[in-house]
Amino acid sequence: MTMDGHVHPGEEIPAASDPVTRLRLDVIAEACGGPPPGALSRLLTAARAARRPAVTQGFAAPYAGRVAAMDALLASASPADWSQTIVEGWTLQQLVAHLAATDSLVAAQIGVPVAGPPLAANEVLSRTADMIAFVGDLSPERTRADWRAQADAICERAASMEPTATIEPGGIGFPVSDHLLARMLETWIHTDDAATVIGLPRPRPIAPHIHSTADFCARLLPWTMLFAGADGGGRAVRLTLTGPGGGTWHVPLDVSRTAVPDDGSPVDAEITCDVVAFCFLLGGRGAPATFPAEVTGDAGLARDVLAAAPAMSGP
Template sequence: MDPVERLYLDALMEDPAVPAGSLRPQLLAGARARRRPAAPTAEWARPYAGRVAALDALLASAVDDDWSRVIVEGWTLQELVAHLAAKDGLLAASVGAPVLGPPMAARDAAGRTADVQAYERARSPEQTRRDWRAQADALCRHLDGLDPATPATVDGMESVVRDHILARCLETWVHTGDAARVAEIRLPDPVPEHIRPTADLCARLLPWTMLFSGLDGSGRTLRLTLTGAGGGEWLLPLGVADTGPGTPDAHVTADVVAFCFLLGGRGEPDGFPAELSGDLALARDVLTSAPALSGP
């Protein structure tokens, strides 16, 4: 299957446990008919554009009760979508893309989320969906032709815009999973070409998740093997100031999707399914600290 077509989420896979007589299949059929393709953007931003299209396809199946259900962080589906629009708007502001929604009063994630959620509560869920999609698409269009090494600062974190958009991809992917679980809908994974760069970001964040957790990985090296479509192998220095990897001190092998979701704050590090070898204490520290940078 052509990966570009695949990223448009050709199917919302129905859970086999859906009871007979459920209206869910008809709702999903209508959602497929209303799905919109990913916005055109730079090659390096396509993983994000694909996750936006996937979430939009899921939202097309939502009915009134779905929008008022609590999904995560005490937020309803409508408030969750507003949160994503807020975070996308912060990146848009940093790179000079259009910022939609209420005026930008707060520049931090929590403050901007509160402002956008308050604004969207006065609107219909479908308007919120359109507002979020319009913000995401405006960001995608702006990134087309932009140098991926362009510096950007979001919520106090400075990095190149390519890494920031991969972070937006991961958060959108994770929250789509949150919404799908509540709706009892199974979703296909992203195409491998989109999983790989997202996994690469997650791997490169490990020295920072350790540092943020109060663990010093300086001078230590991890061999990380991620299995499944889009996976691969990384030799990672675990100190943020390390100039390069050394001989591996520990080896962690895990499923690539599960690993990305662990970095995204989903899954219990203590019970995370992984094969560990070498310095087991170091390997466990890596997994325990992995979700440290995840937020709402």
């Protein structure tokens, strides 16, 4: 990178552990691919102005990094952007309210004050409806500030918790570390949703954060099969995820067992696909029937695994 901030094709981008700095560097690098006119300067200005995440190390770091990325995008949003429909019929402001609503279920479970109205139920859809109604009288900037403050508080509280402590936001009991990876994935996906509509570059998380999220998604596969009503039947698959942050896992399709980094154990099928596409598939983005994956072994089982993958995703 030159002193004037320009990046030349093929030039190495220095590493950065701070997600906001890395966001800025990634956006500069992706400028070589030609973002929409004006988008680069808007997001760079926002990335420089955005607050640092509350936690940049430990199990909350992937979530903190995506919060920082979403905050940078929101800082660059114009008044017209805030009223654009992004996804699920929600405007950008309502989408942020949805993120705050789902985050608030985690906040309540770990003893952090919740944003918005008092929590009436430990359930995503009703909480989202309550939060969207609440922000109807607020400015977009207030909605953004409340969401960000709650996210920072979650990260700060998580820093003092054991990652294996079980919490049940939405009635689903998993370790707090896994729930924060779930929050990372949803924040990542909705940041991508918003960036696509608004027309901003979409830099990826750093590779270690992608890997942590991919590991979580691999470990979810037995549960998605169960939620979809598919029969894993004591079988197993080998999952190879390609690209930065990827890896290979041995995945027993039985919720009583846990996916682990591949140890060479026998499997019934092997699935190879892009790591980001796989994470987004688990998050409800992508069509399982046409999902691009290489399959060997029991093709029917592999299709069942991919078809069930989005079963636990929400709006």
